[in-house]
Amino acid sequence: MADSATYLYAITREKDRARPERLAGLAGVAGAPVRAVAHAGLVAYVSTVPLAEFGEEPLRRSLEDLDWVGETARAHHRVVEAIAMDAATAPVRLVTVYSGEAQVRAMLERRHDDFVKVLKQVAGRHEWGVKVYAHPARPASPAGAQAAEPSGAGPGTAYLRRRRDSLRSRDEAWREAAERAEHIHEALADVAAAARRHRPQDPQLSGREDWMLLNGAYLVDEDRRGEFAAAVEGLREPGIDVEVTGPWAPYSFAALEFAGPEGHDGG
Template sequence: MSDAGTYVYAVARSAVECPDGVAPVRTIAGAGLVAYVSTVPLAEFGEEPLRRSLEDLDWLAVTARAHHRVVDVVATATPTAPVRLVTVYADDDQVRDLLERRRDDFLEVLSHVMGRREWGVKAYVGPGAASPATRDGDEGAGDDVGKPGTAYLQRRRASLRGREQARRQIMGRADHIHATLSSLAAASCRHRAQDPQLSGRDEVMLLNGAYLVDEGRDEEFAATAGSLGGDGVEVHLTGPWAPYSFTVLETS
């Protein structure tokens, strides 16, 4: 049994020069496609070692940067279908078999992303956005006429109603931002909002969206995204990126 495997980064239609990833990068051609790969030791990238390594955040961060570095360079030069992080095959023949079996799927994806790039949009709202609930809760103070228990319950109900109204308004704002940007994109999707510990921000993330945009509409998309903030909502635009959200296929 070989002590090395074949790590796959991405699939494209043509070969371009690119930097090292988790190891020196080379290409495997087949079925009119090109897979970008590295030879990696199974002592590190085999099934059992990977199970342990994926729990090591430092190892995962280094590996992810190396993986994305390759994908980004290839995607800048040619339509590209990224493969999921740490996808490892037993040998080159298995990769050639993948290209043969999934040829039509890969070609469909590559046609879909041709001339398009992915933009990310995150919308945040600060704690002050819930302040209307506090004001609504104060309205019940006038009902306190010798019945402190009743008055408290009335204020509590008013506060809860105000908070629910504020929540609906905030979520409606996120829906509006997503719908507006989706109208400018060839495809869009909403990812799960990130926890503040992951986003590195104290504000609540309302929207974590990805948008596949024609290259000729980049400026229009960026300008529109920038115009959708305000009133306590901050819109943050990132990209352009390789189209990860619209191309990754299950390769097993």
């Protein structure tokens, strides 16, 4: 239909596709039903969406609306997580849109080997997220610092010295905490099949004023899930906060790029 497009969520192998009942009643982006498109031994999970909202120009405007982006992302991830409950899943980048099913089938055929490789890597595994936080070092109290100043030091000199000592203490605390986070990442990576470090989130996104020292993703075999959880618990220590999320579909290890002549995305 000329007034609609095909929105893509994820890819699985046809032999272990999501069950039909898993898709029944599942609302995707814009509240659209989700259906499966099978081709070349693979299955793409898609919805029909209006071009008035998901065409290239409307999409550029929509991506500037944080409420729209948040709602769309939640719907996208809800579909991906539902599919991943049944099968090894390769999630697709948010707002990847094609003109129709014919383009989706052509993409599945053209990138068949890429999908098979990725899906083989993530089969029987889930992604776990681990974030490590530390409290910023408190500066030395002005009273204590002032008492330690030489008697001949003027107020300006004393202030600069206290400021220097405070920054040095903060830098040392940061280095120490970063080393501990590196140790945690290496220990968890030893248990995982694959591991990645993402950039630490800005406090406005994390909702915390603490330093985020580690924003890690770990692809863990299902039969090592307990071992991974035990490793996390064994790495907790005073002065840092370890936050674990999951299990998730393997976004950090299976998402592929799809922008190109066959369609467009919002990236």
